[in-house]
Every structure is written in C-alpha cells, then in structure tokens.
Amino acid sequence: MARFEVRLSGSGGQGMILSGVILAEAVGIQEGKQVCQTQSYGPEARGGASRSDVVISEEEIDYPKGRHLDVLLALNQESHDKYVGDLKPEGLLVIDSEAVRQYQFPNTVAVPVTRIATDDVGLRLTTNIVALGVICGLTRVCRPESLEKAILARVPKGTQEVNRKAFQLGLDAADASAPP
Amino acid sequence: MARFEVRLSGSGGQGMILSGVILAEAVGIQEGKQVCQTQSYGPEARGGASRSDVVISEEEIDYPKGRHLDVLLALNQESHDKYVGDLKPEGLLVIDSEAVRQYQFPNTVAVPVTRIATDDVGLRLTTNIVALGVICGLTRVCRPESLEKAILARVPKGTQEVNRKAFQLGLDAADASAPP
Numbered sequence: 001m002a003r004f005e006v007r008l009s010g011s012g013g014q015g016m017i018l019s020g021v022i023l024a025e026a027v028g029i030q031e032g033k034q035v036c037q038t039q040s041y042g043p044e045a046r047g048g049a050s051r052s053d054v055v056i057s058e059e060e061i062d063y064p065k066g067r068h069l070d071v072l073l074a075l076n077q078e079s080h081d082k083y084v085g086d087l088k089p090e091g092l093l094v095i096d097s098e099a100v101r102q103y104q105f106p107n108t109v110a111v112p113v114t115r116i117a118t119d120d121v122g123l124r125l126t127t128n129i130v131a132l133g134v135i136c137g138l139t140r141v142c143r144p145e146s147l148e149k150a151i152l153a154r155v156p157k158g159t160q161e162v163n164r165k166a167f168q169l170g171l172d173a174a175d176a177s178a179p180p
Numbered sequence: 181m182a183r184f185e186v187r188l189s190g191s192g193g194q195g196m197i198l199s200g201v202i203l204a205e206a207v208g209i210q211e212g213k214q215v216c217q218t219q220s221y222g223p224e225a226r227g228g229a230s231r232s233d234v235v236i237s238e239e240e241i242d243y244p245k246g247r248h249l250d251v252l253l254a255l256n257q258e259s260h261d262k263y264v265g266d267l268k269p270e271g272l273l274v275i276d277s278e279a280v281r282q283y284q285f286p287n288t289v290a291v292p293v294t295r296i297a298t299d300d301v302g303l304r305l306t307t308n309i310v311a312l313g314v315i316c317g318l319t320r321v322c323r324p325e326s327l328e329k330a331i332l333a334r335v336p337k338g339t340q341e342v343n344r345k346a347f348q349l350g351l352d353a354a355d356a357s358a359p360p
Binding site: 017021024025027028029033034035036037038039040041042060061062063064065156 | 197201204205207208209213214215216217218219220221222240241242243244245336
C-alpha cells in the first residue's frame with residue numbers, strides 16, 4: 001500500500017470531519033502508519049456536500065489532499081455527484097442506498113447506513129460511526145480493533161456503548177454486502 | 181494575504197484538532213475564504229506534541245500542510261521545541277507562559293492560556309477556546325464575530341455560554357499583551 005486515499009462525504013450535519021479524524025487516529029496512532037487528514041473549505045466546498053480526506057502512506061505524505069481516491073463514501077446524492085469523478089477507475093464507491101439513487105460507478109456497494117443508525121442502533125447521530133464500520137469491513141483500511149479503540153477514545157463520555165454497537169452493525173452490514 | 185499559515189500545538193488532550201476545525205470553519209464558512217485544515221500522524225508526530233494546521237489562501241491551496249508558519253501556538257514545551265523551527269523569521273510565536281519556559285524566538289507573546297481557562301473561565305477544557313481568542317486578538321486572522329459563530333456551532337449543546345466567555349477572555353488577554 002504505497003498510498004491509499006479515502007474520502008468521507010455527506011451533508012454538513014453527518015459528522016464527516018469527526019469520522020475522518022477517528023479513521024486517521026486509528027491508522028496513525030493505533031497502527032503507527034503515516035496519515036494525513038484534511039478538510040477543505042472554499043468555493044468548491046459550497047452547498048450540501050461536506051468532505052473529509054484521509055491519506056495513508058508508507059512514506060512521508062507530501063500532498064495530503066485526496067486526488068485519486070481508492071475509497072469514496074457518499075452519504076447523499078450531491079456528495080456522490082461532486083466527488084465520484086475523483087475515484088480511481090479501480091476504486092470503491094460506498095453509498096447510502098436510501099439517499100443516493102443515481103449512480104453508475106462499476107464497483108459500488110450500497111448500504112442503508114443512515115437507516116441502520118436510525119432504526120437498528122436507535123441513534124441517527126451514529127451514522128458516521130456505522131459508516132466507519134462499513135468501510136472498515138469492506139476495505140480493511142485498518143484493523144477493526146484499531147478503529148474501535150479510536151472511536152471509543154473520541155466519542156463523548158457516556159456514548160461508548162451505543163457507538164460500539166453502531167460500529168459493529170456497520171461491520172456486519174459490510175459482511176452482508178456483496179464483496180466488491 | 182496570499183497565504184497565511186497557522187499551527188496550533190499542545191499536548192494530546194488539549195483539543196488542538198477541534199480548535200483547528202473551528203478556525204478553519206470561521207475562515208472558510210463564515211468568511212468564505214479558501215482554507216485547508218490538516219492533521220498529520222506518523223513518526224514525526226510521536227510524543228507529547230499534537231498539532232493542527234490551518235492554511236488560508238486567496239487561491240486554491242495546493243499544499244495544505246504548514247511549512248512556513250505565520251503563527252505558531254505552543255501550549256507546551258515539547259510542541260514549542262518541535263515546531264518553532266517551522267516559523268517564518270517574521271512570524272509570531274504564542275506560548276502558554278506557564279508551560280513554555282525556554283524560548284528565544286524574537287516575536288513572542290506569552291499568555292497564561294491554561295490558567296485563564298482553569299481559573300477565570302473555571303473550566304480547563306476551554307483552554308483551546310481561550311487560545312483561539314488570543315490568536316484572533318493578536319493576529320486578526322479572522323473577525324472575532326466569525327470565530328465566535330464558528331465556536332458556538334461546534335461546541336457541545338449546553339456549553340455555549342462558558343465557551344463564549346472563554347473566547348472573550350482570550351480576546352481580552354490578547355488586548356492586554358504587548359502588541360507583537
């Protein structure tokens with residue numbers, strides 16, 4: 001894995017920055033790899049698409065913004081439309097199956113991320129943690145144990161159990177999806 | 181201001197990532213400028229120094245990591261020692277006066293950031309928000325109103341008032357410091 005780029009995108013309130021920070025801490029602190037985590041704001045960031053990039057590398061990362069994504073998570077249609085062009089042809093697109101209706105990227109996994117958070121976890125706020133479970137299960141970008149540790153270190157006190165459940169349900173949903 | 185680089189550094193628990201995100205949102209969302217906010221992890225990030233970079237530009241930001249800092253906040257000695265070499269010669273060093281004892285950078289402002297949070301605000305957790313007030317007051321990297329809005333949008337519900345106070349006390353401390 002010379003360089004591996006993940007972009008987490010969705011609407012402003014879906015916690016994409018926190019999930020980017022958590023993923024970076026799982027890879028960087030728990031697993032000791034080189035990782036850069038970036039948010040960008042500006043004219044290109046207008047509208048309903050919020051994004052967070054995580055770039056992992058074996059060498060020092062000179063250019064920390066995602067350019068050739070290995071994985072794109074898109075939790076809404078606008079994010080999908082805005083960023084799908086940044087995916088490598090052999091990359092993986094992960095979409096919220098109930099929010100992204102129009103897509104044609106060949107290697108796509110559709111998971112009802114928001115519904116799992118709302119109905120199965122019982123807390124819509126955990127959408128970003130369910131999403132981390134899905135991505136971890138589909139890509140093994142890091143070990144599930146590393147990501148769980150990073151999640152539990154970052155989420156508010158008193159919410160550990162619900163977030164642990166959200167992460168596990170995300171992993172389960174990845175297992176249940178057709179392998180990419 | 182062609183390019184303006186701020187690095188916020190301290191120990192792991194001092195909330196540097198959140199303050200970087202808030203500063204970026206003040207500049208990018210409230211003021212509509214181009215801004216990139218980055219965390220890096222890796223061998224160079226080992227130890228007791230946690231950092232968050234905010235790069236502001238009038239043009240698209242190609243290289244989002246800080247290289248030639250205009251402002252460095254260092255809340256502990258290790259952060260100071262690690263990053264002071266990245267400051268431009270004409271840059272500004274802001275230190276916690278009770279935590280950083282050894283420094284020789286010419287343009288330095290020393291403020292008891294942690295003590296203000298602990299004693300005057302009454303909540304040590306607001307250290308990073310006091311720090312944002314200090315930096316805003318010293319540099320006018322963004323308007324105080326923009327930064328206050330960004331703070332109130334990010335901090336947990338129920339903590340708005342204490343964080344507003346922390347920000348104001350940081351601004352006041354900047355006003356009371358010798359101008360850089």
